[in-house]
Amino acid sequence: MIKDLIIKNNKKIVMLVADGLGGIPYIDDKTELEYAKKENIDNLAKISMLGLIEPVSPGISPGSGPAHLSLFGYNPLENEIKRGVLEALGIGLELKDGDIAIRGNFATIKDNKIIDRRAGRINTEESHKLIDYLSENIKKIEDVEIIWGKGVEHRFVIVLRGENLGDNLNDTDPQKEGLEPLPLIANDEYSKKTAKILNKLIEISKELLKDQEKANYILLRGISKKPNIETFYERYKMKALALANYPMYKGLCKLIGMETVELGMDFDALIDFYLKNYENYDFIYIHYKWTDKKGEDGDFYGKVKEIEKLDSYIPKILQKEPDVFVFTGDHSTPSKLKAHSWHPVPILIYSKEGCFYDKNAKFTERDCLRGYLGIRKSYEVFQIILALAGKLEKYGA
Amino acid sequence: MIKDLIIKNNKKIVMLVADGLGGIPYIDDKTELEYAKKENIDNLAKISMLGLIEPVSPGISPGSGPAHLSLFGYNPLENEIKRGVLEALGIGLELKDGDIAIRGNFATIKDNKIIDRRAGRINTEESHKLIDYLSENIKKIEDVEIIWGKGVEHRFVIVLRGENLGDNLNDTDPQKEGLEPLPLIANDEYSKKTAKILNKLIEISKELLKDQEKANYILLRGISKKPNIETFYERYKMKALALANYPMYKGLCKLIGMETVELGMDFDALIDFYLKNYENYDFIYIHYKWTDKKGEDGDFYGKVKEIEKLDSYIPKILQKEPDVFVFTGDHSTPSKLKAHSWHPVPILIYSKEGCFYDKNAKFTERDCLRGYLGIRKSYEVFQIILALAGKLEKYGA
Numbered sequence: 001m002i003k004d005l006i007i008k009n010n011k012k013i014v015m016l017v018a019d020g021l022g023g024i025p026y027i028d029d030k031t032e033l034e035y036a037k038k039e040n041i042d043n044l045a046k047i048s049m050l051g052l053i054e055p056v057s058p059g060i061s062p063g064s065g066p067a068h069l070s071l072f073g074y075n076p077l078e079n080e081i082k083r084g085v086l087e088a089l090g091i092g093l094e095l096k097d098g099d100i101a102i103r104g105n106f107a108t109i110k111d112n113k114i115i116d117r118r119a120g121r122i123n124t125e126e127s128h129k130l131i132d133y134l135s136e137n138i139k140k141i142e143d144v145e146i147i148w149g150k151g152v153e154h155r156f157v158i159v160l161r162g163e164n165l166g167d168n169l170n171d172t173d174p175q176k177e178g179l180e181p182l183p184l185i186a187n188d189e190y191s192k193k194t195a196k197i198l199n200k201l202i203e204i205s206k207e208l209l210k211d212q213e214k215a216n217y218i219l220l221r222g223i224s225k226k227p228n229i230e231t232f233y234e235r236y237k238m239k240a241l242a243l244a245n246y247p248m249y250k251g252l253c254k255l256i257g258m259e260t261v262e263l264g265m266d267f268d269a270l271i272d273f274y275l276k277n278y279e280n281y282d283f284i285y286i287h288y289k290w291t292d293k294k295g296e297d298g299d300f301y302g303k304v305k306e307i308e309k310l311d312s313y314i315p316k317i318l319q320k321e322p323d324v325f326v327f328t329g330d331h332s333t334p335s336k337l338k339a340h341s342w343h344p345v346p347i348l349i350y351s352k353e354g355c356f357y358d359k360n361a362k363f364t365e366r367d368c369l370r371g372y373l374g375i376r377k378s379y380e381v382f383q384i385i386l387a388l389a390g391k392l393e394k395y396g397a
Numbered sequence: 398m399i400k401d402l403i404i405k406n407n408k409k410i411v412m413l414v415a416d417g418l419g420g421i422p423y424i425d426d427k428t429e430l431e432y433a434k435k436e437n438i439d440n441l442a443k444i445s446m447l448g449l450i451e452p453v454s455p456g457i458s459p460g461s462g463p464a465h466l467s468l469f470g471y472n473p474l475e476n477e478i479k480r481g482v483l484e485a486l487g488i489g490l491e492l493k494d495g496d497i498a499i500r501g502n503f504a505t506i507k508d509n510k511i512i513d514r515r516a517g518r519i520n521t522e523e524s525h526k527l528i529d530y531l532s533e534n535i536k537k538i539e540d541v542e543i544i545w546g547k548g549v550e551h552r553f554v555i556v557l558r559g560e561n562l563g564d565n566l567n568d569t570d571p572q573k574e575g576l577e578p579l580p581l582i583a584n585d586e587y588s589k590k591t592a593k594i595l596n597k598l599i600e601i602s603k604e605l606l607k608d609q610e611k612a613n614y615i616l617l618r619g620i621s622k623k624p625n626i627e628t629f630y631e632r633y634k635m636k637a638l639a640l641a642n643y644p645m646y647k648g649l650c651k652l653i654g655m656e657t658v659e660l661g662m663d664f665d666a667l668i669d670f671y672l673k674n675y676e677n678y679d680f681i682y683i684h685y686k687w688t689d690k691k692g693e694d695g696d697f698y699g700k701v702k703e704i705e706k707l708d709s710y711i712p713k714i715l716q717k718e719p720d721v722f723v724f725t726g727d728h729s730t731p732s733k734l735k736a737h738s739w740h741p742v743p744i745l746i747y748s749k750e751g752c753f754y755d756k757n758a759k760f761t762e763r764d765c766l767r768g769y770l771g772i773r774k775s776y777e778v779f780q781i782i783l784a785l786a787g788k789l790e791k792y793g794a
Contacts, residue, residue: 001454001474354734356421356762374772376455383456387739394737395453396460396473397483 002073002383002392008237011323011389013283014274017071018310019064020292021329022345022365023303026336032295032303033346034364038311041327044318045348045363049355051373052344052365053381055331061340065089067330068252072232072285073382079229081255082167083222088157089251093149095226100160100167100194103222106130106215107154107173109206112180117173118154119215130215131156137208141197154215158201166191167225172202181219194223231257236386238282243270249287258285271316278320286317295333296340303335324351324389327363344375351388399470399780399789405634408786410680411671411719414468415707416461417689418726419742419762420700423733429692429700430743431761435708438724441715442745442760446752448770449741449762450778452728458737461689462486464727465649469629469682470779476626478652479564480619485554486648490546492623497557497564497591500619503527503612504551504570506603509577514570515551516612527612528553534605538594551612555598563588564622569599578616591620628654633783635679640667646684655682668713675717683714692730693737700732721748721786724760741772748785 023031054060055067056076065086066076081089084101095101106127108116128150135148144162151157168187174180184202186195198220209216232240234257242253242260245267250260259281263269270286278284288310294302318325328347331340346368349355356372373381386392420428451457452464453473462483463473481498492498503524505513519527525547532545541559548554565584571577581599583592599615606613629637631654639650639657642664647657656678660666667683675681685707691699715722725744728737743765746752753769770778783789 001457005457354421354731354738354740356740357426358763359426370767372766374449374766380455383454384739385456387456387458392456392458392739394458394460396463396478397480397487 001395002386003235005393005395006235006237006386007391007393009390010282011391012278012281013238013324013326013385013389014286014317014320014322015071015284015326015328016286016288016317017068018288018291018307018327018329020295020331020333020340022332022334022343023295024332024334024336024341024343026334027300031365032300032307032335034366035300036304036307036311038307038363040311040314041348042362044314044327044350045361045367046359047355047357048348048350049357049373050361050363050368050371051347051381052368052371052375053328053347053378054344054375055378059342061342062331063340064248064330065252067378068249070378071328071330071382072256073235073379073386074229074256075379079227081227081252082224084157084224085226086248087151087222088149088159089255090248091149091151091157092247092251093147093157093159094251094254095159096161097226098161098163098165099226100165101224101226102158102160102198102220104156104158105154105173105219105221106156107217107219108214109181109217114174114177114179114181114217114219116214117177117219121153122215124152127151127153127156127215130209130212134205134208138201138204141200141204144197146201158220160194160197164190165194165197165225167194167223169195169198169223171219171221171223173219173221181217184220198223227255229256232283233257236283236391238391239280240283240285241277241281242285242287243274244287245270246287246289253285271313274317275320291329292333295335296338298335298338300335324349324385326385347373347381349373349385349388354388398792399783400632402790402792403632403634403783404788404790406787407679408720408788409675409678410635410721410723410782410786411683411714411717412468412681412723412725413683413685413714415685415688415704415724415726417692417728417730417737419729419731419740420692421731421733421738421740423731424697428762429697429704429732431763432697433701433704433708435704435760437708437711438745439759441711441724441747442758442764443756444752444754445745445747446754446770447758447760447765447768448744448778449765449768449772450725450744450775451741451772452775456739458739459728460737461645461727462649464775465646467775468725468727468779469653470632470776471626471653472776476624478624478649479621481554481621482623483645484548484619485546485556486652487645488546488548488554489644489648490544490554490556491651492556493558494623495558495560495562496623497562498621498623499555499557499595499617501553501555502551502570502616502618503553504614504616505611506578506614511571511574511576511578511614511616513611514574514616518550519612521549524548524550524553524612527606527609531602531605535598535601538597541594543598555617557591557594561587562591562622564591564620566592566595566620568618568620570616570618578614581617595620624652626653629680630654633680633788635788636677637680637682638674638678639682639684640671641684642667643684643686650682668710672713672717688726689730692732693735695732695735697732721746721782723782742775744770744778746770746782746785751785
């Protein structure tokens with residue numbers, strides 16, 4: 001329905017996403033947002049709409065992939081991105097239409113029984129050397145190109161690039177030690193070629209690794225094809241720029257056709273690029289990773305500091321006077337829990353027109369709970385963002 | 398599901414709808430409802446349930462048609478009313494099953510190119526004379542009755558009444574000047590007769606209008622059949638009366654089988670009729686148009702006054718002691734925005750039994766946001782209204 005109502009106009013939307021922003025009461029019974037001194041955000045909150053967003057469904061802790069899709073208005077349950085593809089995006093591998101991505105593990109095998117599913121968690125350096133060795137020796141099987149991607153410790157990624165490759169196959173990892181690897185079986189006609197290629201790949205790599213003490217076998221999981229997701233432009237008729245330091249976020253944004261830039265790990269570089277290129281886009285997404293990192297470390301004060309640091313960037317971002325400015329997180333990462341959680345995420349939407357504000361509000365979980373937007377799905381709130389930017393026609397007469 | 402749970406009883410529901418009631422902060426950071434002195438409504442709010450309703454979907458600004466369907470418990474996305482039908486209802490034309498309604502524009506054509514899609518926005522009087530002339534000369538084409546309806550300026554409505562008429566046809570209006578009118582093509586077998594009749598109609602009217610300076614052609618849009626919507630009685634086993642001054646609202650209510658009365662443009666006449674005929678109905682809907690009009694004019698104080706005026710009718714309406722009384726709007730029309738908007742609409746539901754009230758509440762957007770009903774779809778809240786009137790059986794054992 002939304003697609004039929006879209007109006008192309010020159011209004012601009014900027015969305016700043018602090019990863020893992022939401023929290024729960026911890027030090028002094030406060031959340032990180034309640035504890036932080038963040039004058040710019042709190043001043044903005046007084047003239048903005050506040051609310052709480054749920055990325056997927058109540059009680060569900062989302063990964064960053066589905067959480068971000070939801071922020072961009074895609075129902076993550078209808079737009080699934082499978083494990084292999086997410087892993088490939090996560091290490092910065094680019095995927096083309098038709099590509100198959102697979103998560104691999106180095107494992108230890110003896111008498112055809114898996115005795116260690118993670119090859120003793122071999123160190124990353126050693127693992128990368130093995131990937132160099134394998135990728136030099138296995139570049140193509142039949143007409144299919146084999147692309148190897150390095151991961152952390154025993155983890156790596158394989159991408160198959162070729163014609164007619166299906167992804168309806170099981171994992172070879174039996175998820176338990178002492179068992180044989182599972183035979184790779186195509187569950188449909190279309191996936192038979194993929195099975196054949198991968199069985200060969202397993203065989204050849206086994207031969208190449210046979211003298212390794214620990215990492216003498218590879219297990220394959222999450223065999224999945226690049227999904228066919230409608231692009232952001234197809235849906236909303238907005239030219240979009242994604243500014244992120246970490247590869248997974250850029251990869252995800254590329255999947256839906258946003259433009260991305262390689263600016264390294266410096267957040268200032270993102271903001272500089274934003275300031276210089278603002279005029280060229282209708283929608284700009286800016287990602288701040290460090291709030292999530294501190295949350296996962298259980299570092300309450302660290303997360304508070306990251307929020308305060310991010311607050312100092314707000315005036316620079318608002319210099320451009322976007323018609324709609326959104327500040328939120330993709331999901332919550334309460335430092336008390338040291339992990340992604342299901343807790344709804346505070347959101348602030350400022351717009352020049354159409355705001356229902358509360359002059360007494362601050363940008364905290366508690367004030368957002370009482371905010372005008374209520375508790376909603378992230379992807380539904382995107383409709384409200386579109387409405388505020390005048391990008392939705394009236395429905396019916 | 399609801400239909401299976403319906404209990405027919407003698408409880409009565411009265412629903413007063415102030416068109417475009419909802420607002421956003423504007424003068425003194427207040428909404429129209431916050432600014433208005435409305436003692437009766439505010440007193441009632443202290444013993445009623447409050448909430449906010451969304452007619453269609455978050456961020457969607459609805460037309461009055463879908464917004465009203467939603468108020469009556471119909472999901473507007475599952476019960477679409479197309480353009481031509483709404484236009485016909487809007488000017489008070491009655492539609493029968495199988496009728497095709499079409500919105501027409503007078504246009505200026507030269508050498509078969511449209512040089513003005515609105516015939517220089519000819520004045521309404523002149524337009525009405527032309528419709529008289531056309532309707533005298535075109536009453537029937539083959540076995541199909543042609544009914545002409547007068548509109549404002551260049552606009553008019555045509556209704557086709559006959560057998561086997563489909564509505565799967567394009568508009569003839571190319572939406573741009575300098576182009577030829579689009580040929581009318583049936584997109585399915587069933588719409589071929591409609592195409593044939595309308596092509597003849599265009600030809601004959603062109604001949605009849607050939608000496609007109611401006612309005613020498615007719616363009617057709619929104620060709621649509623009267624939809625097949627379940628009646629209010631079929632769904633809820635309630636005999637319903639619709640009291641409205643404006644034709645569109647009456648037309649819409651007729652579509653779902655409510656009784657309507659012709660009482661002119663005087664709101665007092667509606668209330669008098671209500672008081673005299675209250676006993677004969679299970680459900681009475683009363684429509685107040687002027688809040689929306691002032692909102693669309695951007696007249697904050699005007700809208701405030703209309704709310705205060707409507708407040709003065711409350712005691713009269715409550716004289717009859719309905720079992721459930723609902724006060725709400727169909728959609729928001731903030732005077733700050735001068736248009737229908739997506740903002741959720743405040744709703745008050747008073748019932749003799751089963752209310753969860755807050756003695757400190759007033760009937761404002763802010764208090765409704767904190768109200769017991771939360772933010773919900775209009776059509777879902779109708780289920781709660783039915784429940785309060787004891788019209789829903791327990792679900793399951």
